[in-house]
Amino acid sequence: MRIVSAADMEKVSRSGLRKIRPEKPRIAVGLATCGIAVGGMRVYDRIKEIIGEENPDIELARVGCIGYCREEPLVNITIPGKPLVILHRVTPGDAEEIVRAVEKGEVPVEKALCRIPLWDHITGCTQEYGAGFDGIPRYEDVPFFSHQKKVILRNSGLINPEQIDEYIAIGGYAAALKALSGMAPEAIIDEVEKSGLRGRGGAGFPTGLKWRIARNAEGDRKFVICNADEGDPGAYMNRNEMESDPHMVLEGMLIGAYAIGVSEGLIYIRAEYPLAIRRLQTAIGQAREYGLLGKDIFGTGFSFDIGIATGAGAFVCGESTALVASIEGRTGRPHPRPPRLTDPGGGLFGYPTDLNNVESWCNIPVIISKGSEWYAGIGAKGNSGTKVFSLVGKVDRVGLVEVPLGTSLNTIVFTIGNGGAGNKKVKAVQTGGPSGGCIPARLFDTPVDYESLNRIGSIMGSGGIVVMDEDTDMVDIARYFINFAASESCGKCVPCREGLKHTLLILNKILAKKATKKDLEILSDLTETIVATSLCGLGQTAPNPVLTTLAYFRDEYDALVNP
Amino acid sequence: MDERTLDAIIARHDAPAGRLLGILGEIQNQEGYVSRETLEMLSEKVGVRISQLYGLATFYSYFTLRPVGDHVITICMGTACHVKGAVAILEALEGLLGIKSDVTDDGKLSITTIDRKFTVEIARCFGACSMAPVLRIDGNLYGYATPEDLPGILGEYGWKP
Numbered sequence: 001m002r003i004v005s006a007a008d009m010e011k012v013s014r015s016g017l018r019k020i021r022p023e024k025p026r027i028a029v030g031l032a033t034c035g036i037a038v039g040g041m042r043v044y045d046r047i048k049e050i051i052g053e054e055n056p057d058i059e060l061a062r063v064g065c066i067g068y069c070r071e072e073p074l075v076n077i078t079i080p081g082k083p084l085v086i087l088h089r090v091t092p093g094d095a096e097e098i099v100r101a102v103e104k105g106e107v108p109v110e111k112a113l114c115r116i117p118l119w120d121h122i123t124g125c126t127q128e129y130g131a132g133f134d135g136i137p138r139y140e141d142v143p144f145f146s147h148q149k150k151v152i153l154r155n156s157g158l159i160n161p162e163q164i165d166e167y168i169a170i171g172g173y174a175a176a177l178k179a180l181s182g183m184a185p186e187a188i189i190d191e192v193e194k195s196g197l198r199g200r201g202g203a204g205f206p207t208g209l210k211w212r213i214a215r216n217a218e219g220d221r222k223f224v225i226c227n228a229d230e231g232d233p234g235a236y237m238n239r240n241e242m243e244s245d246p247h248m249v250l251e252g253m254l255i256g257a258y259a260i261g262v263s264e265g266l267i268y269i270r271a272e273y274p275l276a277i278r279r280l281q282t283a284i285g286q287a288r289e290y291g292l293l294g295k296d297i298f299g300t301g302f303s304f305d306i307g308i309a310t311g312a313g314a315f316v317c318g319e320s321t322a323l324v325a326s327i328e329g330r331t332g333r334p335h336p337r338p339p340r341l342t343d344p345g346g347g348l349f350g351y352p353t354d355l356n357n358v359e360s361w362c363n364i365p366v367i368i369s370k371g372s373e374w375y376a377g378i379g380a381k382g383n384s385g386t387k388v389f390s391l392v393g394k395v396d397r398v399g400l401v402e403v404p405l406g407t408s409l410n411t412i413v414f415t416i417g418n419g420g421a422g423n424k425k426v427k428a429v430q431t432g433g434p435s436g437g438c439i440p441a442r443l444f445d446t447p448v449d450y451e452s453l454n455r456i457g458s459i460m461g462s463g464g465i466v467v468m469d470e471d472t473d474m475v476d477i478a479r480y481f482i483n484f485a486a487s488e489s490c491g492k493c494v495p496c497r498e499g500l501k502h503t504l505l506i507l508n509k510i511l512a513k514k515a516t517k518k519d520l521e522i523l524s525d526l527t528e529t530i531v532a533t534s535l536c537g538l539g540q541t542a543p544n545p546v547l548t549t550l551a552y553f554r555d556e557y558d559a560l561v562n563p
Numbered sequence: 564m565d566e567r568t569l570d571a572i573i574a575r576h577d578a579p580a581g582r583l584l585g586i587l588g589e590i591q592n593q594e595g596y597v598s599r600e601t602l603e604m605l606s607e608k609v610g611v612r613i614s615q616l617y618g619l620a621t622f623y624s625y626f627t628l629r630p631v632g633d634h635v636i637t638i639c640m641g642t643a644c645h646v647k648g649a650v651a652i653l654e655a656l657e658g659l660l661g662i663k664s665d666v667t668d669d670g671k672l673s674i675t676t677i678d679r680k681f682t683v684e685i686a687r688c689f690g691a692c693s694m695a696p697v698l699r700i701d702g703n704l705y706g707y708a709t710p711e712d713l714p715g716i717l718g719e720y721g722w723k724p
Binding site: 034239271348349390398468 | 578579580581582583584585587588591592611615618619622623624625626640641642643644645646647686687688689690691692693694695697704705706707
C-alpha cells in the first residue's frame with residue numbers, strides 16, 4: 001500500500017506494533033554481523049527448530065544489535081504485560097530452556113542481562129512493556145548502559161530492521177511526513193542549522209550550512225550522497241546503524257533531499273559490509289512499496305529515490321572528491337578544492353552534490369520530530385547531540401557506546417568500558433583512525449568534542465576508540481598506522497606518496513633498534529612537512545599517530561634508539 | 564567467467580553511478596578473483612579501456628588478480644585486531660599451512676598453498692572489531708581467534724596436520 005496521509009501511517013503503525021508486541025510472547029535474536037559471527041544465527045535456527053515454523057504460542061523474530069557486543073549473542077524476550085528482558089551470552093544449548101520458560105510466561109533468570117519495563121523511542125512512541133521480573137537488573141542499572149544516552153541507537157536491537165512497519169510503529173517516517181507535508185525546505189534547513197548538528201564523518205562541518213550551500217547551488221540536477229564507506233579500521237558504528245535501523249538512514253536522506261531540492265540519492269557503501277548492503281536494499285524496496293521513495297511521496301508532488309553504489313576498499317575515498325571519482329568508475333584520487341562537491345561542475349557527474357556521513361543522516365529524523373531546541377540541549381556548547389563510538393581494543397566492556405558530545409574519555413573508557421581487559425592498566429586510546437592520534441591516559445579528563453580532541457593532536461573521526469594497555473608498544477602502533485596510510489596513499493602528490501614511505505622506513509629502523517637520535521629528528525621534520533604540504537586530508541592527517549606518540553610517548557622511542 | 568554470467572552481472576548494473584565498481588565487485592565475489600580474460604571481455608562489452616579497468620582492479624584493495632584456492636582465509640588487520648594479536652594469527656597460519664607471506668605485484672597480500680586448497684589474504688577491517696582478532700573463511704567470521712584455535716577452525720575446511 002501507498003502511504004499518503006497520517007491515517008495511512010497509523011494503519012501501518014498498528015500492524016508493526018502487533019509484530020513488536022504481539023499478543024503472544026516474542027523471542028527476538030540479535031542478528032547484526034557481530035551477533036551472527038558469535039553464534040546468533042545458530043541460536044535462532046535452534047529456537048526455530050524447537051518451536052517449529054509457525055507457532056501459535058510463540059513469535060520468533062530477528063532484531064539488530066543494541067551495542068553490547070561483549071555480551072553477544074543477545075536474545076530479547078517479550079511476554080505480554082511483562083518487561084522486555086535481554087538475555088546475554090546465549091548458546092544454541094540454551095534454546096530449549098528459553099523456549100520452555102517462555103511457554104510458561106517466564107524467562108531464564110540466570111541468563112538475563114537486564115529488563116526494560118518502558119522504552120522511549122523518542123520519535124513519538126514510548127513502549128510500556130509492563131512490570132514484573134523484579135529480580136533482574138533494570139536496563140539503566142547495567143553499568144555499560146547507565147551512562148549512555150541512546151538517540152541514534154534508540155531502535156537498534158529492539159526492532160526488526162527488515163520490517164518497515166516496525167520502524168513506522170515506533171514513530172518512523174513521521175518526521176518525513178511532517179517535513180514534506182508541513183514545512184518549507186528553508187524551514188527544515190533552519191531547524192538543522194539551529195540544532196547545531198555537525199558532520200559525523202569526522203570533520204565536524206555544520207550540516208545545515210552544507211545543505212544551504214547545496215540548495216543555493218546553481219543547477220537543475222543535483223545529488224545527495226550518504227557516505228557509508230566507513231574506511232577507518234576500528235570503527236563500525238555506521239555498519240550497525242545500517243544493519244539495525246536502515247530506515248532511519250533513508251528517512252534522514254529523504255528529509256535532506258526535500259530540503260535541498262534533490263530527486264536523486266545514492267548510498268556509497270563498502271563492499272566489505274554485505275549484510276548492511278542487503279538490509280539497505282530490503283529497506284529501499286519496502287520504502288518504494290509504501291510510496292516513501294519514488295514519485296509523488298505523500299502525495300506532495302515531491303519525488304526522490306535512492307540507489308546503492310559499492311566501494312571497494314580504498315581509505316582515500318573518504319575524501320569527498322575521491323569518493324565521487326569512485327562512484328563515477330575512476331580510481332579514487334582527490335583533486336584540490338575548489339571546486340567543492342556543492343559547486344557547479346564539482347559534484348557527481350559534474351552536478352552539485354551534498355555528501356553527508358551515515359550518522360549525520362541518522363540525526364535528521366529526530367531533529368525534525370523533536371525540534372532543534374530539544375536536540376541542541378544535548379551535548380556541549382558548539383557540540384550538540386550524541387555520538388556513537390566503537391569502544392574496542394584492550395578494554396573490558398567492548399561495544400558501541402552512545403554518549404552526549406562533551407563526555408570525558410574517563411567516562412567512556414573507565415565508567416562505561418570498565419577500564420582495561422584482564423585488569424591490565426590502560427595506557428592510551430587511539431581516536432579517529434589513521435587520521436587520529438594516540439591520547440595518553442593522563443589526558444582522559446578531556447571532553448570528547450571536535451575542538452578538544454584537535455587541541456591534543458587527535459581528531460573525532462568517525463568515532464573509533466581503540467584502547468591500548470600497558471603491553472601495547474606505541475611505536476609499533478605508529479608504524480601500524482603509517483603502514484596503513486602509506487599503502488592507502490593514492491600516489492598523486494609527492495609529500496604523501498614518498499613522505500609516508502620514508503616515514504615507514506624510519507619507523508622500521510627504530511623498531512629494529514638500528515636508529516639514532518638523528519633519525520628521530522628527521523622523523524619529526526618529515527612528518528611535519530607531510531602535514532603542511534599534502535594535497536588532501538589523508539596526507540595532511542596521516543602523520544598524526546607519529547606526532548602524538550612522539551609527543552606523549554617519547555620515552556618509548558628513546559628506549560629504542562642509539563645515541 | 565563465462566560470457567552469460569558476465570552479461571547477467573552487467574545487466575544488473577545499468578545505472579551509471581557505481582557501475583564499474585559494482586560489476587567488478589560481483590566478479591570478485593563470484594570468482595574469488597578478477598581474471599585477465601574477464602577484464603578483456605568486460606572491456607569490450609562496456610566500452611571502457613582495459614587499462615582503466617586494470618587501474619581500478621589494482622587501486623582498490625577489494626580485488627585480487629591472482630586465482631585463489633578452494634578456501635579463502637582473510638585475516639582482519641584493523642586496529643582492534645592489530646592490538647589484540649592479528650600478526651600472531653597470520654604467523655601461526657603461515658606455519659600451519661607452510662606458506663610465507665609476500666606482497667604480490669599489485670601490492671596486495673595473497674598467498675595460495677601449493678595444493679591450492681587455501682588462500683590467505685588480509686583485509687583492512689571487517690567492522691567486527693568487538694570480537695577482535697577476527698578471521699573470515701569463505702564468508703564465515705571467526706571472532707576472538709587465538710593461534711591455538713586455528714587447527715580446529717582449519718579442520719572444518721578439510722585441513723590436516
